[in-house]
Amino acid sequence: MDIVIRQAEPGEYDTLGDITAQAYLQDGLLDFGENDLYLGELKDVAKRAAAAEVLVAVEKGRVLGGVTFVPSGGPMADIARPGEAEIRMLAVAHAARGRGTGEALVRACVDRARATDGCTAVVLSTQRTMHAAHRIYERLGFARVPERDWNPIPELGDITLLTYELTL
Numbered sequence: 001m002d003i004v005i006r007q008a009e010p011g012e013y014d015t016l017g018d019i020t021a022q023a024y025l026q027d028g029l030l031d032f033g034e035n036d037l038y039l040g041e042l043k044d045v046a047k048r049a050a051a052a053e054v055l056v057a058v059e060k061g062r063v064l065g066g067v068t069f070v071p072s073g074g075p076m077a078d079i080a081r082p083g084e085a086e087i088r089m090l091a092v093a094h095a096a097r098g099r100g101t102g103e104a105l106v107r108a109c110v111d112r113a114r115a116t117d118g119c120t121a122v123v124l125s126t127q128r129t130m131h132a133a134h135r136i137y138e139r140l141g142f143a144r145v146p147e148r149d150w151n152p153i154p155e156l157g158d159i160t161l162l163t164y165e166l167t168l
Contacts, residue, residue: 003101005108008054008066013045016056016066016091020045023065023091029127031159042089052076055108057092057101065092067105071116079123079148079163085113087124090133103136110140114168121168125150125161134164142166 008016020042023029030036041047045066048054053069070076070086080086087109092101113122124142126133148163 003057003059003064003099003104005055005057005104008045008049008056008063010046010049012056012063013049013054015063016054017043017045019063019065019093020089020091023093026094027129029129042091048076048089052088053112055105057096057105059096063093064096064101065090065105067091067109069109069112071112072119078125078152079150081123083118083120084165085109085116085119085122087122090124097132102133103140106136106140110166110168119168122166123148124164125152126164128160128162134162137164137166140166 021039024042025033030039045054048068051074053071054066055069056066057064067090068076068088070080070088072085073080076088077086087106090102090105110122113119142164145163145165149160151159152161153159
């Protein structure tokens with residue numbers, strides 16, 4: 001496996017946006033499917049890149065997936081507290097799954113967090129049904145933090161995101 005993890009380039013934003021959107025749609029992670037408002041957020045890689053670090057996994061010039069790393073708060077942070085980095089929008093193309101791509105992206109975020117002055121933990125939110133992602137997080141030492149679970153759309157009471165944390 002010759003997968004390289006690096007910062008996304010502007011010419012890759014549309015590709016990564018499509019990969020992310022398709023991953024969420026194909027996995028049934030958007031309650032309103034193609035009409036889900038979050039789909040626009042998933043596709044808007046340029047917006048993410050302006051406010052955080054967007055990393056891609058690339059093999060032989062082809063983008064396989066990506067993740068958003070939020071080193072210290074800012075508009076892309078959902079749950080990070082002072083001293084915490086946050087991982088968001090991890091997505092791997094279906095054809096590239098099962099080869100360690102997702103784990104490599106998460107490891108790259110953890111490495112970046114360790115290199116960030118004052119960073120003591122990495123946090124992330126995940127849906128209950130993202131079992132493959134949960135296995136990656138747990139394998140890398142993340143632990144569930146149920147007291148930090150939250151609902152991004154309070155008016156829809158049935159959406160609870162699970163929180164994981166890795167103490168550095």
